Amino acid sequence: MVTQQFEAHVRQEPSGVIIDLVGQIDSQAEEALNTAYAEADATAKQVIVLNFSAVEYINSTGIALVVGLLAQARKAHRELRVFGLSDHYMEIFRITRLADFMSIHQDEAGALAS
Amino acid sequence: MSVETRTFWQRLTGQGRVRSESAKPDAQDRPMITLRPPVEIAPDDPLVAYFLSNPGSVEVNRLNMDSPALRALKEEGVQMAVPLVSQGELIGLLSLGPRLSEQEYSTDDRRLLDNLAAQAAPALRVAQLARQQQAAAAERERIEQELRVARVIQQTLLPKQVPDIPAWRLEAFWQPARAVGGDFYDFIALPDGRLCIIVADVTDKGIPAALVMASARSVLRSAAEGYPSPGQILARANDLLCPDMPPKMFVTCLCVVLDAHTGHCLVANAGHNLPILRNAGGAVELRATGMPLGLMPGMVYEEVEADIAPGERLVLYSDGIVEAHSPQREMFGFGRLQELVGAHHGGALIEHLLADLAGFTGPEWEQEDDVTFLLIKRLGTKNKKSQLADRPDARIIAAFQVDSAPGNERMAMLRIAESLVELNLETRAVDRIKTAVAEATMNAMEHGNQYDPDKPVQIEAAVIGDKLVVHITDEGNNGPAITNVTPDLDLKLAGQQTARGWGLFLIQNMVDELNIIDGEHEHTLELVIHLQGGSDGNTAV
Numbered sequence: 001m002v003t004q005q006f007e008a009h010v011r012q013e014p015s016g017v018i019i020d021l022v023g024q025i026d027s028q029a030e031e032a033l034n035t036a037y038a039e040a041d042a043t044a045k046q047v048i049v050l051n052f053s054a055v056e057y058i059n060s061t062g063i064a065l066v067v068g069l070l071a072q073a074r075k076a077h078r079e080l081r082v083f084g085l086s087d088h089y090m091e092i093f094r095i096t097r098l099a100d101f102m103s104i105h106q107d108e109a110g111a112l113a114s
Numbered sequence: 115m116s117v118e119t120r121t122f123w124q125r126l127t128g129q130g131r132v133r134s135e136s137a138k139p140d141a142q143d144r145p146m147i148t149l150r151p152p153v154e155i156a157p158d159d160p161l162v163a164y165f166l167s168n169p170g171s172v173e174v175n176r177l178n179m180d181s182p183a184l185r186a187l188k189e190e191g192v193q194m195a196v197p198l199v200s201q202g203e204l205i206g207l208l209s210l211g212p213r214l215s216e217q218e219y220s221t222d223d224r225r226l227l228d229n230l231a232a233q234a235a236p237a238l239r240v241a242q243l244a245r246q247q248q249a250a251a252a253e254r255e256r257i258e259q260e261l262r263v264a265r266v267i268q269q270t271l272l273p274k275q276v277p278d279i280p281a282w283r284l285e286a287f288w289q290p291a292r293a294v295g296g297d298f299y300d301f302i303a304l305p306d307g308r309l310c311i312i313v314a315d316v317t318d319k320g321i322p323a324a325l326v327m328a329s330a331r332s333v334l335r336s337a338a339e340g341y342p343s344p345g346q347i348l349a350r351a352n353d354l355l356c357p358d359m360p361p362k363m364f365v366t367c368l369c370v371v372l373d374a375h376t377g378h379c380l381v382a383n384a385g386h387n388l389p390i391l392r393n394a395g396g397a398v399e400l401r402a403t404g405m406p407l408g409l410m411p412g413m414v415y416e417e418v419e420a421d422i423a424p425g426e427r428l429v430l431y432s433d434g435i436v437e438a439h440s441p442q443r444e445m446f447g448f449g450r451l452q453e454l455v456g457a458h459h460g461g462a463l464i465e466h467l468l469a470d471l472a473g474f475t476g477p478e479w480e481q482e483d484d485v486t487f488l489l490i491k492r493l494g495t496k497n498k499k500s501q502l503a504d505r506p507d508a509r510i511i512a513a514f515q516v517d518s519a520p521g522n523e524r525m526a527m528l529r530i531a532e533s534l535v536e537l538n539l540e541t542r543a544v545d546r547i548k549t550a551v552a553e554a555t556m557n558a559m560e561h562g563n564q565y566d567p568d569k570p571v572q573i574e575a576a577v578i579g580d581k582l583v584v585h586i587t588d589e590g591n592n593g594p595a596i597t598n599v600t601p602d603l604d605l606k607l608a609g610q611q612t613a614r615g616w617g618l619f620l621i622q623n624m625v626d627e628l629n630i631i632d633g634e635h636e637h638t639l640e641l642v643i644h645l646q647g648g649s650d651g652n653t654a655v
Contacts (some may be wrong), residue, residue, distance in 0.1 A: 060553055
C-alpha cells in the first residue's frame with residue numbers, strides 16, 4: 001500500500017520547542033521521530049510540544065514510540081505536551097494513560113501557554 | 115645524401131603483412147621523392163626469415179630466392195632494403211631506390227641507414243602498439259555500446275509491474291547475463307478476463323536477440339488478442355514470425371492462459387522448459403510439447419490443462435538457471451530445480467532458488483545466460499471454510515484478504531471502514547472498530563504469519579443480530595501474540611516493561627468482546643461490537 005512518508009520538523013518558539021508530526025506514526029516513523037526529538041532536546045528548552053494536527057494514523061507501535069519519547073523527556077526533567085489529537089486518539093491517550101503524563105491541548109497556543 | 119631521390123617506406127599491417135607506401139613527387143627543382151604502392155610481405159615469405167637472420171641493410175638485386183615480396187621489391191625498383199626488426203619481429207622495411215647520383219650506396223650510407231633503422235624500429239613498434247591498443251579499445255567500446263543498446267531494448271519491453279490479481283500473487287524475476295540473452299516475459303489481459311502469461315527465450319545474444327524479442331513480443335500480443343487458447347496463440351505467432359525470422363534464430367516460448375476465478379489454466383509450449391506445478395502431490399512438470407517459434411510455419415501446439423488450488427503455485431523459468439555451471443562444470447539441471455520447488459514450503463521461493471543457485475555456482479560465477487522466473491501463486495488455504503457464514507442469521511458485509519506485509523493493516527482498516535458505511539455508525543464507533551481491526555491484523559501478520567508473503571490474513575465481518583462480528587484469521591502455527599501482561603505505563607516509563615505491547619490492550623478497549631478461536635492450522639481473533647446501546651458508544655444512528 002502506498003503511504004505518505006512520515007516527517008517530523010522541529011521549530012523553536014519562545015516558550016518551547018515544537019515538533020510538527022506529519023503522516024502516520026508506526027514502525028516506519030521511528031528514525032525520523034527520534035531524530036527530531038534529539039534535535040528538540042538539543043535546544044535545552046524546558047517544554048517540548050508534539051503537534052499531531054497532521055497525523056492521520058497512530059498504531060500500537062506508534063504509541064510505543066511516544067512512550068519512548070516520554071521516558072526520555074522525564075529522564076531529562078523536560079515537560080512533554082501535545083496538541084492537535086483527534087477525538088479518537090485523545091481517547092487512546094486516555095486509555096493508555098499517556099494523558100496522565102502529558103498535557104493535551106486543543107491548539108498550539110494552548111500548548112505553549114504556561 | 116642521395117637516398118632522398120626515391121624513398122619507399124614499408125611497414126607491417128596489423129594482420130602481419132608488410133606493406134610499403136611512398137610520398138608524392140616534390141617540386142621540380144628539389145630532389146624527387148616518390149611514394150610507391152605498398153608491397154605486401156606475407157608472414158611465411160622467405161624474405162621475412164632472411165631479414166630476421168640478417169639484420170642490416172641489404173642490396174635487393176643481390177638477393178636470390180623464391181620470394182613474391184622480393185620480386186615485388188625488384189619490380190618497384192628498390193635497390194636497398196633495411197629491415198626494421200623489433201623484439202625478434204620484422205615490423206617494417208626501409209626500402210630505397212637508386213641514388214640520384216647513380217652511384218652505388220657507400221659503406222657510410224649503409225652504416226647511416228643501419229643506425230637509422232636501429233632507432234626507427236622501436237619507435238615504429240611503439241606507434242604500432244599504441245594504434246593496436248586504440249583499435250582494441252574502440253572495439254571494446256563498440257561491443258559495450260551494443261550491449262547497452264540490447265539491454266535497454268530488452269528492459270523497455272519487459273512489463274513494468276506484475277498484474278495485481280485478488281487472491282493471487284504473481285512475481286517476476288529477471289537477471290540479464292552480461293552478454294544480454296534473449297529472455298523475456300509478458301502478461302496479456304485477454305478479452306474474456308483471463309490472463310495470458312508468456313515466458314520466452316530468443317536464441318542468440320545482444321542486439322540480434324533483442325530485436326527478435328521485440329518482434330516476438332508484438333506478435334504474441336497480437337495473436338493473444340484474436341485467439342482464446344494458448345495453443346492457438348502460439349500457432350498464430352509462429353506463422354507470423356516464420357517469414358521474417360533471421361537464419362539460425364528461433365524463439366522458445368511457454369504460454370499459460372489462467373482463469374484467476376477458478377484457478378484453471380491451459381498451457382502450450384513451443385520448445386521451452388516445462389513449467390513446474392507445486393501442488394499437494396509435490397512438484398510436477400506440465401508436459402506440453404511443440405516446436406520453437408519461427409522455425410517452420412503450420413505448426414500445431416498441444417495444450418495441457420491444470421488446476422491451481424489455493425496454496426499452490428506454478429513456476430515458469432528460462433534455461434539460465436538449469437544450464438548454470440558449478441566451478442566443477444556440473445550443470446544445475448532440471449531435476450535439482452524440480453526438487454527445490456517441491457521441497458520448499460512457505461514464501462520467498464524465488465529468493466530460495468537464487469540462494470541455492472548462488473551456492474551451486476560459487477562466488478566467481480560469470481552468469482552465462484539470462485535468468486528468468488515467473489511465480490504464479492494462488493493465495494489462501496485450501497478448503498478454508500468461513501466460520502461466520504455458517505452462523506445462523508449472519509449477514510456477511512466484508513470478506514477479503516490482505517498480504518502479510520508491514521503497513522498492510524491500514525489496507526484492512528480502510529476496507530473494513532468501507533463495509534461499515536451501510537451500518538450508519540457514529541464516527542467514534544467507526545474509529546474504534548478501525549483501530550481494533552488494524553491492531554488485530556498487525557498481530558496476525560506479525561505473530562501469526564510472521565510476515566510470510568505467502569500467508570495472507572483473512573478478514574470477515576458479519577452482522578449477527580444486534581452485533582457486528584469481525585474475524586481476523588492468520589495461517590501461522592504461532593497464533594496471535596496473546597499476553598496476560600497488561601501494559602503498565604508507570605513500569606514502561608521506569609524501564610521495567612517494554613515500551614511495546616499495546617496491541618491487544620488497545621483491541622480489548624475498542625470492542626465489547628474479544629475471543630480467540632484456535633484452529634488446527636489457523637488462529638482467529640473474533641471482535642464483537644454491540645451495535646445497539648453498546649457500552650462504548652457503538653450506537654447506530
